[in-house]
Amino acid sequence: MKASNFFLPIRREVNEVSISAKIMLKSGMIQKLASGLYSWLPMGYKIMSKIENIISEEFENMGFNRMCIPTLHPADLWKESERYDAYGKEMLRVFDRKNNEFIYGPSAEEPCVDMVRQANINKNNLPINLFNIQWKFRDELRPRFGVVRCREFYMCDGYSFHETVDQSSKFYDDVFKGYHRIFKKLGLEAIAKEAETGEVGGLKSHEFHIPSDVGEDEIEINGSNKSSLELGHIFLLGDRYTAPMKLSITNSENKQFPLIMGCYGLGVSRIVAAMIEKYYNHESDSIVWPIDFAPFAINIINADMKCENCINLSNEICNKYKNIAFYDDRIISVGQKFTASDMIGSPIKIVIWPKELKNGLVEIRFQGKKENIEIEKIYEYVNNIMQF
């Protein structure tokens, strides 16, 4: 990708309080559209998509099937589960042209139960494990901290259906472990904590927190109370939804009993904010992404746009690594390119200086080291890091 073809509005100044919101706005990842509503610009969307993919993969590894539920749900479904009134003003209600009432889903237990119950299943179909990654809306009293506590957010929500509580509970434990694997992959050290089931209901639940400055909860970490940020929450729901919504199967004695359900949430857009806080360095005012989810693993900085050889080499490297390289081909000072580079956060930076190039060398920066290597060895060097 060339900078000249990529919409990346980096800002010098931004009026924001929380670190993640400030960096995300500054670095051109997001823009505010209204209170609690953020547009994801190309760079931010790339990052979120990478995280989404990692989460999606792990959910599939755990045995979930990915599907997708609309953002709008018929209000009647939520009346069936008796959450329509319980959810209150946080739930956004909309009416279509026929004056039918819908809600913009703050979660998706109801339509998911409906999805399974329409399928007319028997015990041989069990277990059924589904998940979707979809936008949710909660009309928060006070949105804040950018995408940490916004109104429209991107959430991964899984739903499991088993015959017995024991089976459901065992799966719950598997997901519990799976969550730790996901957080580890993302480089986040999440702490699980038994929690209230609250509004959602059910038999038990666990929250997953990371220590954070923009946290909203307090949990005990290493003996002291730190405010923390909740990134995920899993629930063993029992028949909280399946009973009122009549999702049941018939046993050999011709008796009907409701399925045992679990639900598993992960705040994808919130995780992006958490990761900014993790991978942003205050002293250098820069981001360094791990290779696995860097929006661009390689940043090519051409120091002299008048140097033909520099341009040719930059183009060559950029073409070679089309999908993972970001070539700053703008006709601006090197200093500005470095500043942009600090915000882009590519772990591998290739700087092409005209004087070094004359000696057949280019500069590569990786993991805090800066070294000049011969042109012929660039690909070997990069492939080695990328494990190609």
Next chain:
RNA sequence: CGGGGCGUAGCGCAGUCUGGUAGCGCAUCUGCUUUGGGAGCAGGGGGUCGGAAGUUCGAAUCUUCUCGCCCCGACCA
């Protein structure tokens, strides 16, 4: 929803108290000089001061209403 604050150029802000038809930095455009970590000089463009009503000869500035946004609290999967 209670308390506080803000809305002036793309971004960040001053000007408001004490009314006299708008200013700074960055960005942008033009030209020249520069070019190894946000270059320098010169010149230019861009704002019905969130909106409405009122007071006044005259309102960014005063009054009332309204909309939007932020912070603290309460609330929160």
